[in-house]
Amino acid sequence: MKQFKQVLRFEFSNYAKSKPYIIITAILVLVIAVLLTYPRISALFKSGDGGVPQAGDERPIMALADMAYGSDEMLKKMTEAFPGNKVVTTGESIDQLKSKVVSGDYASAVVIEAPLKFTYITEAISIYANPTAPIMMILKEQYQLTKITELGLDAEEASDVIHPAVGMTVTETGKSQTQSFIYTYILIYALYMAIMLYGQFVASSVATEKSTRAMELLITSANPMSLMFGKIIGTGLAGLMQFGIIFGSAFLFYNLNVDLWAGNAVIQMIFNIPLDLLLYVLLFFIIGFFLYSFVYGALGSLASRTEDVGAAIMPVTFLAMFAFFAVFYGMNSGKLDSPLMVACSYIPFTSPMAMFTRIAMSNVAPYEIIISIAVAIASTVGIGMLSAAIYRIGILMYGKPPKLGVLIKTLRKQKANA
Template sequence: MNSKNQFKTIFRFELGNYFKNKVFVGTTIVLMILLSVIMFFPKISGLVKGSSDDREQKILLLSSEDPTLTQMAQTAFEKAFPDYQITITDPDAADIRSKINDGTADCGFLLQDAQNYTYFVKNLSMYDANPEIADQILRGISEIKAMTEAGLSPERAGSILATEVSHTVEATGKDQSQNFFYTYIMIFALYMVILLYGQMVSTSVATEKSSRAMELLVTSADPVKMMFGKVLAACLAGLVQLLCVFGTAFLLFNLTRDDWADNQIVTSIFDIPLHLLLFMLIFFILGFLIYAFLYGAVGSTVSKLEDINTAIMPITFLFIIAFIVVMTALGSGEVDNLPMMVCSFIPFTSPMAMFTRIAMSTVPSWQITISIAILAVSVCGTGVLAARIYRVGVLLYGTTPKPAEVLRMIWKGR
């Protein structure tokens, strides 16, 4: 069998194993169904809400012993709370509390004066911003009162406070708020896929080694073809799985785009620019390959399956450190700091670091070219080295050899 046929045979065999794996297929289907439910959630929740909610609008109770304050607050509250029906009620705390508890109203404000009030709500959400909005309203009312007491008419005071300021923001580079979410998803997806499929590659190699059939196969087949066949099959299987999952999400998003119109996070994720999508694929594939080769090489040196986690721990720690550096920079917004600049040219960290900088900052073309070139050459070099370690490792049994010992065997031509 020539080398070309060897690669095809190994590649097809390994790829077939993934597609026949019930866990692989089942996980893909479950994720597709889960994303389908998520994408249709606004439509489903709208139908459920429309059929179960007798009130068209949420009700906000407003009360005060000062009629003038009540009138001024009502006008301001109606503009500030468009989703609520503002209802004036008696300034009785027990009555307001009772109406909220029995579901007659959703929340209520009892104004002692323009500087003090009590906010009533049954279950206080951690995202409830109603008190902050009320603070701004009452602060404005207090300022109007102070101006009128100083001699200005209420109309003049109101017009002064209602003065609007407009502004225009022009980003000459990248808008980080727009690119943050799909950058985060790419980094997180790369993190999960590398850890998952990397361990699958190392486990597959260790399992074959334990059968002793590899002793015959490794002596009759080119180890480079075997290693590249295994890793590329795992890479393609991972890409197919991601394509099924995210392809389903993209298709359903376009079917329910109107339901997500008000959700900037979701719309920004699916409106990723084409050039960023291409960079994402490049760094995703190259990043996966370099770590998969390392995982496969380490898996070949393990004699027992239970030793895999210990053997691959240094590689996993290396990847986690890179992940932490990138996520820290992403969270702070300082993606061009020194650690990120250095990580952009180190092949084990550049898939995440350089893509993050491309998406969140303005990176010179020469830096991108050098980073991709270093990463591509490193993938090829790591693949060849992993194949040689693979050829030596599958013939070693007993105690897992140390890296220096494996390299020495490779150097001696074993």
Template sequence: MSKLNTVIRFTFLNKIKTKSFLITTLVLVLLVSIGMNIPYFIDKFSGGEQGPASVGVMEASQPEIVASLEAYLQKQGEFGFTLQKFAGENEEALRAELKAGNIDGYLKFNQDGQSAFPTVSYISNKDDIPQSVNSSLQAALQSVKAEVITKGTLSEEQLAALTAPVFIDPVKLDASGANASANEAETEAGPAPINYIVVYALVILFFMIIMMTGNMIAAEVTAEKSSRIMEILITSVSPLTQMFGKIIGMLYIGLLQIFIFAGVIGINMSLPHNQSVLGSLNLNLADINLTVLVLGLIYFVLGYLLYATLFAAIGSLVSRTEELGQAIMPITMLSLAAFYIGIFSLSAPNSLLLKISNFIPFFSPVSMIVRAGLGDTPVWEIAASLVILAVSILFFGWLAAKIYRTGVLLYGKRPTMKELRKAMRAYKI
């Protein structure tokens, strides 16, 4: 046990001090931070912090539309833009105000004489309309359009009902086949939106860290073997102690990276400007399903142990680092398949594909995170999935141990399956 702890400590400390690990982790932390603050940077450079955009309009061009638009904005109160009216019909005045920076853009109504409502152009110094201004303008002009076309034949309530968007609420049938009640429909409406982001992040983290740590395990074993250092190491530490020591040491590295990324995400989400973004998107951190985080950690550890044993076994069979990429390609394809199954099933967490994947050990760490976070997963399925995964780890761990013990001393070309089986029979695990 002392030798195993020594290998674990050496692997962990040796890897976290390498430049490649530090640079990779730092780059990923920066990318995560930049990605989470992109809306703030866009708003910062577009001058969004100065308040709602100021939109100009020539009052005499379409008096009825301008009056309706102004009345709509007064009813709404605080909106995505403010309206500035200008007298006369000379567009040059609006252009001068735009160049002076007094307005962010102005509306131009183009009446072709055929349609009941004119087409609208937004003129500014930019190639496109800011998203907040665009959505606010569309909502306001949609209401004004309905009011102008109906010409006062509808009441305010009818007009509001006409312009209100239609939302489709999915309601699941209960066990008897009848529609759920209003309260049941509310509970069956689905998980909170924040959980989609959590599950998406967990799937990406699982794939990324498994690939990083797995490749590091295989590369380190191959490098020790190709440089003949392995012959010296096995005189003091058994091959099995080396293998499991490397696997556990890399597991600690993977967990360290998860905690680092979780801390970076938490810090960025707690920033005041990101809090306002979360509020505008109806994302509440209190709605996060803690069960998903606990299961995600459990499945990460188990999934890592399964893949890591295979990476170590494959790495022990390769004598040159140039051949490593081709050798680990099957494991890479398995992890990619698990990643794509999880990502493309976010919108259908109760699909048959995902249900079957729950009982396939190479896919279950990802598919079960999706189902537990977004779908309707019975407890027995989670328990069965964990049992199958644990049994698979024991089997592949035993198989990898036999391969590793044999392969670390096989040099030259990669052994065939027949040669490998023959060599493995000489050792008992």
């Protein structure tokens, strides 16, 4: 136990005090802080004393030559449709407007030649925007409004006919997949990235120690089980602390600026995760993280050089990718109770992602959750012990990584001699 604590303390300190760890954590916290306080920062730059717009804060000018309706209502609708432009009325001709767009006096111009005909003038239309679509809609609505008014209805009654109010009530008897999709995806992706990054980090660390022959000294003075579990758990705690700092800072800066995000449904949805789901994600995160880390550590011990680590860990990397994409497919299709998702909920390598997704986005019976968690925990302990046995063999083997058959025979021989 003393050896285990010493290894754990050393590995945790080694990772937590390393420059890359500190720099990456600081950068991510800074990015999150800037993103979640952006509305406040943006308001400071956009406004001066009393919120009065400063000189130079002029919006691009859109000229409106209305030859069909000539009403203030058209100017109002165009202003609402193009809030990023300053819409001004003009009586200039198309040729004059073209010249002013070319010279830069106007960013764009709209000439309404007839109730259902217009010309849009601009230097270039972006592939990411279609400015003519809202103009077409405005002209259609104005034309309908004019014709209905001519039939005897006043403007308000005509508007009610064109834009009738439709009442709607939606009742969901199960969990809302719309509300839970975003935060479920974020949490699943965080687990996937933690597995990939820290798993490869563990494997590379073991291979590096092995290549320096330092492991030969360690293995003679410490229990392989203590070395393996100390290294994995120490690294895991450092990783969990890093994710805790990142997610904790996100919640902190959100709560400091919660009033600025009141109108953003997506942000509100992300940061209003139910407490029970937070507990589930913490549990599955820990299980999945350590399960994969044990396997990565064992496979890393089979590589004699750091260059061989990629090939050694490739099978488990593909397994993690399969788990992520299978769950992502289930989320996108909405078929969270399909045979694939149900099966993945009980397979140790896929259950941390699959079962959590089903809990968050569908209705899962309590006994299914209990079985899935029990199988995952038992498998993690069993795989941890098996990985420690492989670790003891692998760190003393050099050259080409052993084939599976040779590895099994060596494990059996080791067990018989124990």
